[in-house]
Amino acid sequence: MKYQLICKKCGHIIPSFKEWFAANQVCPQCGSNHAEVTYNTNYQHLTELYKSTAESFWHYFDYLPLENKEHIVTCREGAIPIEEWEYLENYAKEMFNIDCRVMVYRNDLNGGTNTFKDVAASMAASIFKENGIKEYCIASTGNTATAYSKYLSLAGIRLSVFVPNCVCEDTVNEIRSLGQNLIISSGNYACAKKEAAEYHKSNHVLMSAGNIDPIRVEAKKTMVFEFMRQLGKMPDIYIQAVSGGTGPIAVDKGVREIERLFPEVKLPKIMLVQQDTCDPMVQGWENAIKNNFHEGYEKEYPVIENPQTEVSILSTGNPGMFPIVAPIVKKSGGCFLRVKESQLVDFARIAKKETGVILGPAAAVCLAGFYQALAEKKIRNGQCVLINTGEGAARAKQFAAKL
Template identity: 50%
Template sequence: MENNKYFFVCCTCGEKIAGFGPWFAHQQQCPACGSKWVDVRYQNDPAGIQQLIADKNTRVESFFHYFDYLPLINRNNIITSGEGAIPVERWAFLEEFAQHYFGTNLTVLVYRNDLNGGTGTFKDVAAAMAASVLKEHGIREYCVASTGNIATAFAFYLAKAGISLSVFIPEDALKSNEAGVSCFGQRVYRIKGDYALAKKICAEFSKKYNIPMSGGNIDPARVEAKKTQVFEWLRQLGYIPDVYIQSLAGGTGPIAIDKALNDIRHLGLFTKDPRYILVQPSGCNPMTVAWEKAKATAYPDGWTQDFPIFNSPQTRIPTLANGNPQTYPILAPLVHKTNGEFITFDENLHVEVSRLVAYETGIKAGPAAAIAVGGFFQSLQQGLLQNGERVMINLGEGTDRAPDLLEEMIYTTIETDNVANCSPFHRETLRSKLYKPFLP
């Protein structure tokens, strides 16, 4: 297949690679140095992105609105369910909370990935891009290791493309995620161990049967898909937020945002990069632990390579259970240069966060999304948000694949067998109880 549209440049040695064809032929690694991290470059003038952002007449139906700046040659290979065409909302209740309790004036924005077509998560754009690329290159079987959400998204989109998928999930993965893979006729291997073991066995499976494996958080298909969120912010808002908050397992999101900003930096569409506040649950927070150690020792030589490994982490948020943070050496410099933070949020409060969000907005935030919103409250407590800042929260998922959380969100039920025990009530009386866990 002739490719005059894009190419890869190895981030380690600078080797030029002519796209996904030779990338797959070399087992998704640089033929010169073996690195798996590449930057995708395009022959098209990047100024064309500015035209797509400024176009207010075309209805954006998916992230493939930015097809000219995605690593796919033939539009006929697009696999999509409308992912990436999602709104940025403004949540006034969080603004009011920040002003009332912390005296901080903020604009609080939320990127509604729970509304993605497909499986309703932040992973849908990555899976749609991967399915399209695999279809274009005639790959009929694929494998991936996942804590949950990426597995379900890949299962859905690869099934649409007629591609067989083997998924390796850790033993603590949600049953609903397993069902979300199996129901599409894709293979599930529930590994008797943690996510690190699931990745190891998936890699061995890939090598044994010569079946391509997802490249993880730096996979070029994933990064290129997720970079389009930046274009959507500029299209919908006209600016880049001052602060970006996301719950964190591996961190493709920040990597992709940085990639997009670097691609369009010369166009003058924004004045500064956002500060990254990356939030980990208290049951699995190796990057936060590494970051706090680095700060306490004034970032000594080699600090980005110094991180703990949590074997079989015990967390209530299985989709964020990544105890071996291999992307920390990439993310840490990014957070450092933007004066950002890695922080921990008490995962035992994630149900309270989801209850509050549902009460105020009617939106059912999933477990990882609750950690992100919890990170907003934690950021206020730690004094990380400043007057006048525009804060973007990535709402990465809903509750569709977290039925247990939905049950935990029950808090207004009274059991009775007699009308004498029933009385009118005022919904407003619940408000103070819902906010109490987050007060200073």
């Protein structure tokens, strides 16, 4: 086998996804649901891959947990262009006298559903195909739901999708048109998750293992390879809007996987952004700073019971991943940033005027984070800032109309 899974808690080795699925996605020895993939592969080949053009993240097949290329389900996702947005550089110079490079990772250009979730969905569909999985279920705030619906349809896998009642109509229509089984919860995202878990139990259907799901992490870690291929180096700062937290977990995994062989690959300062209408991680972080990162700080965070936000894909009120994400942010020297939901349209409007790109609301949260980082003096002269805009406005027509 080219890869294996290792339990993060007890170190037990799980030979492949076949055994991982058979054990209901937990470690057969200790029951932990947190496992990581390692490879028996020569990493020197990576530098060769950096020199050639890539059609998708499958360019890095040797470092992905799939044995047979015939099982790949792809719509050309992951190898998306990183653009330099000069108007943001000019703004930093004019307003704060900061010379920085601002690069934007355009997830709206992903070939599946124009979101950051396409790579994970492509990876999942391919792994399921290889391991004979016929049915799957997932709870999602929107983007993951649509991406998994599309890719699993392509692989002939039946998907039951549980979404919160605040889900937007465009998402509902798209999932139904893909022929998947959509269940709109009577409550918020937490309720949808509970309903999915019940369905998983009573029907013995495999369910997404959440933000630490090794499938999602392995797909998204290829971001690190793409930064190296397209920029020739790692950015100094990585900004992303955060709901669950797979993005930062994946960046950290990608860096850890290759940093010993390639010392130039360093973890960027990770800056995670939430809008003020649903910002439990920011609150948890502020609390940690106030208490000097006392022991166990990462386990203390608020739960926002009914987040009143129009950014439905960033509506995780219970930030269960904070204990994993916060230490990664701390290790990186980064921070959490709060932005105003009321300002999102303005930032997205400027982006549209300056670049022609129509961002979705969550991508606008990420962009607003750049302005906030400048205001909080978190960006310094000479730094390269990478903004990961998670999505376009394809399923946020109301938001797009306001632009």
